[in-house]
Structure formats: C-alpha cells, structure tokens
Amino acid sequence: MKRLDAERKQIEKEVRTAQQEVEMLDKQLATAHGEEQTILKRLSDPWKEQLPNLDAERIAELAGERNRLQQSRVSEKFDLLRQDEQKRAEWSEQLRAVQSEIDRIPADARIPAAEAKRLMDEAKAQWDRANAARDTAVRTRDELKSRAEQYDRLLQKLRTAEREHDLHKKLDELLGQNGLQRELVRDAEQQIVGLANDTLQHLSDGDLSLEQDDEATGRDDKAFALRVRRAGDPHPIGVLFLSGSQKFRVAVSVALAVGRFACGRARPLEAVIIDEGFGSLDKDGLRAMADELKRLQRTQALRRVILVSHQEEFTDQFPVGYRLTAGENGTTAAPFRR
Structure with missing residues (x-):
C-alpha cells in the first residue's frame, strides 16, 4: 500500500512537471508566433505570396543566398546606392533651380558658355x-x-x-676763449706781462721789454696780443719779427710769468722744466739764461730747475745733472755733481 502511495505521489509530481513544461512551451510558441507575425508584416507582398510554396529545400537555398549576400556586403552597397539616390535627387533639384535661373535670363543677355568662361577667367585675372x-x-x-x-x-x-647745441653754443660763448676765459686772462694780462718783463730784462741785459698790443688785429677776440720794445727804439715790433734767440727769451719769460702768476695765488712756483730751445742762444745768451734761472731760484724759492740741453757750455753752469749717452744696449744715464 505504501509503495502504491509513493508511486502515486511520484506520478503526480511528474504530471505537475509536465504541465509546467507544457505551459512554458505554450509561452515560447506564443512568442514565436508573435515574432512570426512581426516578420510577416515586414515582408513584401511578393515574399508573402511565396510562403505557402516554401519547403525545407527552398528555405535552405534562400539561407545560402542570404549568407552569400552578407559575405559580399551587399547591405553596405545598398546603403551607398540609396545615399547616391538621395544625392542624385538633390543634384536634380539644384539643376532644376539653375535651369530656372537660366530661363529667367533674357535672350539678348545670353552668351555662349565658352565666352562666359573666357570673361570669367579675365575677371578672375x-x-x-x-x-x-x-x-x-x-x-x-x-x-x-x-x-x-x-x-x-x-x-x-x-x-x-638743436636745443642742446644752442645751449652749448651759448655756454661756449659765455665761458669759452672769447668769453669768460678771455676776460679772466685779460684781467691777469697786466700782471703776467709785468712778471715777464722782470725776467726778460735780465735775459736780454735790459734790451727788451714786453707790452700789450691793444692795436693788434683781432684784439677783441683774443688775449695776450703782445709786442716788444727795444731799448732806445720808440717803435715797438711784433713778436713774429724777433730773431730766434729773442723769441726764445720772450717765450721763457712769458712761460715763467704765467707759472709764477698761477702759483702765486695759492703757493709759490716750486719747479721749472725747460726742454731744449737753447740752440738759438749765443754764448752770452746762454750765460744770461743760466744767471736768470739761478736768480729766480734764489728770489722765487724755486726748489727745482730741470733743463734738457745739448749745449755743454750751458749745462756746465749747473751743479747736478745726468749725462745721457747712446750705447749698443740703449741709452745710459750717468749722474754728475760739481
């Protein structure tokens, strides 16, 4: 009895399972039927007419044809053809629009295409x-x-x-040799001429004296326009007309006077350097020059008188010096003291 009851329960279980499978198959069948209807709606009428005549062999042939078409990418080619058809439609519309515009052009305004192209090329050029x-x-x-x-x-x-030039020019006029410098020099001229005469009288044994030449050409534009007066001669002469030795005496006198004047305001003149120029003096002139330099050294407290000369009779009158001698290895300097 128990065995039968167990078999009954097993059979009932299998029945329920079978019913579930039937229900699931019914659902799948309904779904398949729905998909079939959807596919049928998508088919064109010629294909719908062929459905009743399709058998397994024909379906296999169609499946093979479908696979061949898929491999040849016929779908893409079809899409391209459809795009070309759309473009062709657009171009046709554009062509009709252009033709419509051409039709509106008056007959007397129309020209051949070649002439139009030539005119267009000329316009572009x-x-x-x-x-x-x-x-x-x-x-x-x-x-x-x-x-x-x-x-x-x-x-x-x-x-x-130009503004800077005008300013500099003005400053040059005011401060240059024709301005403040000239006024300062002229202010000192009289004192310098006096100091120069003090030396020139000794160098020329009282024969020469300096004075300002107020009548010289260009006197208004320059300082130190000088002339020389000789003892006993009422007519002064220009410095350019003096002899070489007289010019040298005047030059030394003026140079010493300028130095004495410039240093005298701050401190006395301490040194004098004379480089050559003694060749224009005779023996008496060399003696007078040496005596005057010694006198100035005593009276003006000169600490140094430095001379450069080739005249031995002149340098012999000074106690200390250097004798320069040219040699094979250059010039040598030998000191001497008398």
Whole structure:
C-alpha cells in the first residue's frame, strides 16, 4: 500500500512537471508566433505570396543566398546606392533651380558658355591683379607709416639736439676763449706781462721789454696780443719779427710769468722744466739764461730747475745733472755733481 502511495505521489509530481513544461512551451510558441507575425508584416507582398510554396529545400537555398549576400556586403552597397539616390535627387533639384535661373535670363543677355568662361577667367585675372595691387598698397602704406614714425622720432631727436647745441653754443660763448676765459686772462694780462718783463730784462741785459698790443688785429677776440720794445727804439715790433734767440727769451719769460702768476695765488712756483730751445742762444745768451734761472731760484724759492740741453757750455753752469749717452744696449744715464 505504501509503495502504491509513493508511486502515486511520484506520478503526480511528474504530471505537475509536465504541465509546467507544457505551459512554458505554450509561452515560447506564443512568442514565436508573435515574432512570426512581426516578420510577416515586414515582408513584401511578393515574399508573402511565396510562403505557402516554401519547403525545407527552398528555405535552405534562400539561407545560402542570404549568407552569400552578407559575405559580399551587399547591405553596405545598398546603403551607398540609396545615399547616391538621395544625392542624385538633390543634384536634380539644384539643376532644376539653375535651369530656372537660366530661363529667367533674357535672350539678348545670353552668351555662349565658352565666352562666359573666357570673361570669367579675365575677371578672375583682374581680381588677382587688383588683390596684388592692394597687398602692395598695404605694404607701402605700412612702410610709409613706419618711416613717418621714424621721421617723427628723428625730428624729435634733432630738435632736442638743436636745443642742446644752442645751449652749448651759448655756454661756449659765455665761458669759452672769447668769453669768460678771455676776460679772466685779460684781467691777469697786466700782471703776467709785468712778471715777464722782470725776467726778460735780465735775459736780454735790459734790451727788451714786453707790452700789450691793444692795436693788434683781432684784439677783441683774443688775449695776450703782445709786442716788444727795444731799448732806445720808440717803435715797438711784433713778436713774429724777433730773431730766434729773442723769441726764445720772450717765450721763457712769458712761460715763467704765467707759472709764477698761477702759483702765486695759492703757493709759490716750486719747479721749472725747460726742454731744449737753447740752440738759438749765443754764448752770452746762454750765460744770461743760466744767471736768470739761478736768480729766480734764489728770489722765487724755486726748489727745482730741470733743463734738457745739448749745449755743454750751458749745462756746465749747473751743479747736478745726468749725462745721457747712446750705447749698443740703449741709452745710459750717468749722474754728475760739481
């Protein structure tokens, strides 16, 4: 009895399982039927007419044809053809629009296509030339603008330089040799001439004396216009007309006077350097020059009198010096003291 009851339960379980499988198959069948209807709706009428006549062999042939078409990418080619058809439609519409515009052109205004192309080419060439001329004009304009700016900068610099030049010129006139310098020198001229005469009288044994030449040409534009008066001669002469030895005596006298005047205001003249020039003096002139330098050293407290001369009869009158001698290895300096 128990065995039968167990078999009954097993059979009931299998029945329930079978019912579930039937329900699941019914659902799949309904889904498949729905998909079938959807596919049928997508089919064209010619295909729908062929459905009743399709058997397994024909379906296999169609499946093979489908696979071949898929491998040949016929779908993509079809899409391209459809796109080309759309473009062709657009081009046709554009062509109709162009033709419509052409139809609106009066008959007397129409020209052959070749003539139109020639005129178009000429117009394009003219446009290119005009564009090139415009570019050239733009470059020229920019260059002229740059040059104008440069000119303005240079003009500003020129004006600044002119103002500075005028200022410097004015300062030169006020402070230069024809201005303040000349006035300062003229203020000192009389004292310098007096000091120079003190030396010149000794160097020339009282024969020569200096004086200012107020009648000299250009006197208003320069200082130290001098002339020389000889003892017993009422007519003075210019310095240019003196002999070489007389010019040297005057030059030494004026140089010493300028030094004494310049140093005398702050401190006495301490040293004198005379380089050559003694060759124009005779024996008496050399003696007078040496005596005057010694006198100035005593009376003006000169600490040094430095002379350069080739005249031994002149240098022999000074106690200390150096004798320079040319040798194979150069010039040698030998000190001497008397």
